Amino acid sequence: MGPLRDARVGNNLTTAFKVLMANRLQALLTLCGMSVGVAMVVIVSGLGMGAQQTIEQQIESAGPTEILIRSGNFKPAAIAGATQDSGGGEVSQGGMSDGVNDAVASVAQSGAVHSHLDMRKPSVKMKNKTPATPLGEAEMRVVTNELKNIKSVAGGVAGNVSVDADSTSPVRVVHLQGFQFAWPEMRSWHLESGRWPTEEEHAKGKPLAIVTAAVAARLWPGNRDPLGQAVKIGGQEIQVIGILIPKNPGGDTTTAVVPTISVPLALAQTLLKRSTYDSITVRTTSVAVTSTVANEIKDRYRALHQLPEDMLEDFRVETQSVSAMPSMGLDPRLARAVHSNVAGFEQASWEEMARSLRQAGRTFTLLLAAAAAVSLVVGGIGVMNIMLVSVAARTREIGLRMAMGAQTRDVLTQFLVEAVVLAALGGIIGLVLGAIGLAVAKHGFHWATAISPAMLGLAVAMAALTGILFGFGPARRAAVLDPVIALRSE
Numbered sequence: 001m002g003p004l005r006d007a008r009v010g011n012n013l014t015t016a017f018k019v020l021m022a023n024r025l026q027a028l029l030t031l032c033g034m035s036v037g038v039a040m041v042v043i044v045s046g047l048g049m050g051a052q053q054t055i056e057q058q059i060e061s062a063g064p065t066e067i068l069i070r071s072g073n074f075k076p077a078a079i080a081g082a083t084q085d086s087g088g089g090e091v092s093q094g095g096m097s098d099g100v101n102d103a104v105a106s107v108a109q110s111g112a113v114h115s116h117l118d119m120r121k122p123s124v125k126m127k128n129k130t131p132a133t134p135l136g137e138a139e140m141r142v143v144t145n146e147l148k149n150i151k152s153v154a155g156g157v158a159g160n161v162s163v164d165a166d167s168t169s170p171v172r173v174v175h176l177q178g179f180q181f182a183w184p185e186m187r188s189w190h191l192e193s194g195r196w197p198t199e200e201e202h203a204k205g206k207p208l209a210i211v212t213a214a215v216a217a218r219l220w221p222g223n224r225d226p227l228g229q230a231v232k233i234g235g236q237e238i239q240v241i242g243i244l245i246p247k248n249p250g251g252d253t254t255t256a257v258v259p260t261i262s263v264p265l266a267l268a269q270t271l272l273k274r275s276t277y278d279s280i281t282v283r284t285t286s287v288a289v290t291s292t293v294a295n296e297i298k299d300r301y302r303a304l305h306q307l308p309e310d311m312l313e314d315f316r317v318e319t320q321s322v323s324a325m326p327s328m329g330l331d332p333r334l335a336r337a338v339h340s341n342v343a344g345f346e347q348a349s350w351e352e353m354a355r356s357l358r359q360a361g362r363t364f365t366l367l368l369a370a371a372a373a374v375s376l377v378v379g380g381i382g383v384m385n386i387m388l389v390s391v392a393a394r395t396r397e398i399g400l401r402m403a404m405g406a407q408t409r410d411v412l413t414q415f416l417v418e419a420v421v422l423a424a425l426g427g428i429i430g431l432v433l434g435a436i437g438l439a440v441a442k443h444g445f446h447w448a449t450a451i452s453p454a455m456l457g458l459a460v461a462m463a464a465l466t467g468i469l470f471g472f473g474p475a476r477r478a479a480v481l482d483p484v485i486a487l488r489s490e
Contacts, residue, residue, distance in 0.1 A: 013417060013421065015414060015417075015418070016414075016417050016418040016421045016422075017421070019390060019394075019418055020418070020421070020422065023386065023389070023390065023393075026385075026386045026389060027386060027422065029382065029386075030379075030382040030383055030385070030386045030422055030426070031422070031425055031426045031429060033378055033379040033381075033382040033426070034376075034379030034380075034382065034383065034422070034423055034425075034426025034427065034429075034430065034463060034466075035379075035426045035427070035429035035430040035433055036375070036379075036430065036433070037375030037376050037378060037379040037426075037430065037463075038375075038376075038379075038426065038427045038429075038430025038431065038433075038434065038459045038460070038462075038463050039430040039431075039433035039434040039437060040375050040434075041375065041376075041430075041434070041455075041459050041462075042430065042431060042433075042434025042435070042437070042438070042451075042455070042456065042459055043434050043437040043438055043441070045452065045455045046434070046438045046441075046449045046450055046451055046452075046455075047438075047441060047447060047448075047449060048364050049449075049450035049451075049452060049455075050442075050447065050448035050449040050450040051448055052364075053448065053450055054448040065151070065283050065284045065285070065286065065287055065290050066186070066281065066282070066283055066284075066290075066319065067281070067282040067283075067284065067290065067293060067294050067297065067317060067318070067319055068279055068280075068281055068282075068317075068318045068319075069135065069139070069143075069279060069280040069281070069282065069297065069301075069315065069316070069317050069318075070135070070278070070279050070315065070316045070318075071132050071133065071134050071135045071276075071277075071278075071314070071315055071316075072132040072314065072315070072316065073128065073132065073312055073313055073314055073315065073316060126310055126311065126312050127310055127311045127312065128311070128312050128314075129305075129307065129311055129312070129314040130314075132314035132315065133305050133314050133315070134276040134277075135155070135276055135277040135278075135279070135280055135315070136275070136276050136277070138304060139277075139280060139301065139304065139315075140153070140155060140277070140280060142297070142300045142301065142304060143280060143282050143297060146300060147293060147296055147297065147300070149284050149285045149286065149289040149292070149293055150282060150283075150284060150285070150293065151283045151284060151285045152182040152185065152186055152282075152283045153180075153182065153280065153281070153282050153283075154179065154180040154181070154182045154183040154186055154280075154281050155178075155180055155265055155277040155279070155280050155281075156177070156178055156179055156180070156183070156265065156277060156278055156279050156280075156281065157177075157178040157265065157268050157269055157272060157274060157276075157277055157278045158175065158176065158177045158178065158268075158278055159175070159176055159268075159272045159274075160173055160174070160175050160176070160258055161173070161174060161176050161233055161234070161271055161272065162233075163231060163232065163233055164232040164233060164234070164235065166232060167231055167232035167233075168220070168230075168231075168232075169219045169220060169231045169232075170219075170221065171218060171219050171231075171259060173258055174219075174231070174233070174258060174259055174260070174261050175258045175259065175260040175261070176233070176260075176261055176263060176268050176271060176272060177260055177261065177262045177263070177268065178262075178263055178264065178265035178266075178267065178268025178269060178272075179262055179263075179264070179265055180202060180264075180265045181197075181198075181199045181202045182283075183281070184196055186281060186283045187281075189244060189245075190244075190245045191210075191242045191243060191244060191245065192213065192243040192244070192245045193227060193242070193243045194210075194227050194240070194241050194242030194243055195241055195242055196210070196241075196242060197210075197241065197264050201264060202264045202265065202266065203266065204266070205264050205265075205266030205267040205269075205270060206264060206267065207236045207237060207238040207239060207263075207267060208238065208239055208240075208241045208263065208264065208267075209231070209238045209239065209240050209241070209261050209262065209263050210240070210241070210242040210243075210244050210261075210262040210263075211226065211240055211242075211243065211244065211259075211260075211261055211262070212243065212244045212245075212246045212260075213226070213243055214246070214259075215259040215260060215261065216229070216240065216243065218259050219231055219259060226240050226243065227240055227241065227242075227243065228240065231261070233271055234270075234271045236267075236271075238261070238263060238267075244262070282297070290319055291319065294317050294318075294319055297317050298313065298317050301313070301315050301317070376462055376463065376466045377466075379423070379426060379463070379466060380423075380466040380467070380469060380470035381470065383419055383422055383423055383466065383467050383470045383471055384470040384471065384473060384474060386422065387415060387418065387419050387470075387471050387473075387474035387475065388474045388477075390415070390418070390474070391415065391474050391475075391477055391478045394478075395481065398411060398478050398481055399481060399482075399483045399485070402481070402483040403483045408479045408480065409479070411475070411478050411479040411481075412475050412476060412478070412479040413475075414475075415471065415474060415475030415478050415479070416468060416471050416472065416475045418471070419467040419468065419470065419471020419472075419474070419475065420464050420467040420468055420471065421467075422467060422471075423463045423464050423466050423467025423468075423471075424460065424463060424464050424467065426463055427459060427460040427462075427463030427464065428460065430459065430463065431456055431459065431460065434459075435451070438451065
């Protein structure tokens, strides 16, 4: 039965193509209607996905998906615990805690977000861990291997180093900033010229550097092309391979006092003689999970550092919204009230934003479905039209086939195959037209576009399904013809 069935399918396909070639004009008009409908689905969905990706990238570049982890608790003890703070009596950045072992802290044992009413609750005696545990490979593994919803992770170190006396640069001290492969994308760094170190070069700690044009002007005065120039540090010639565009071109802070040179993290750790990290930066997959991930990091680090419940964290986990809120000399009591509520406010606001984006995406999807339905219905009507014409023109042929022994399902299958072939051809042509339209929109009008393979497959499948739905009626009509009446037809 298998070879016989395959032969029937092949005969039906051959017959379908012969019929379409015999009715070229009608087939071409029907293909136009179907292909334009599919092309519209592809173009509109591509523009919609491109717009959504652009919005998400802009939201991410604004920082709400970024989490910064540092060693040491730089918060005053009364604002520590489940809260996040960056002001109200903190010691200077880079120092450890002040060595107070027993500090009074208004913190909730449950770890819930505080409100300003928590300040009225009885105080709980908390302890500080000194010195704080530095950030090392164990802390890095937690965020890279044990947590979900992490898009990228990058460690960083920084410090001043002396330039070798035999270096060609007149500068004697530079600020070395070590970064990892994911860092430029996370911080939206862009190059004016040159290239980034590759992932392999980062892993091997190659002596390569990224500088701004202002830094290059200080390192090599009068040199118009800093690419390829080298500064000698620790006996190594560190070559400049990229010129970084500063975030604030009007006031490049990387040249303030000591010029900053960005090098692969492994190289910076070697030159600074350190194996730990100053900071670990985490980028989450969505604004909706940033606060949740920050809390998970905190819980995992407490367990890793074996901190009991009555001890404050010896690390600091901050989302960018919190770190951007310095106390600016506020009264410590007001600083407590503001900062203790930031975490809850941030989580609620960003999750609400994420829900709004998802709702907007669903609404847009429904609009696309409606547009696709209308366009494909129009194409389906064309398929039905040509199939009705084909049945009317081939009535005698149908009667002859049935008189020679063809069954009802054979005639039905033949006309359904013709309808599906017509619709599928229209879908394929529509894909080509849609791809051309998206290319014109991207390169001609500079609009954001995106192509989803699933959407392309769905468009062709919908076209074929339309052919089946609208072709069944004419096929059924042909299959139920009386052979005697059909043979008498002219």
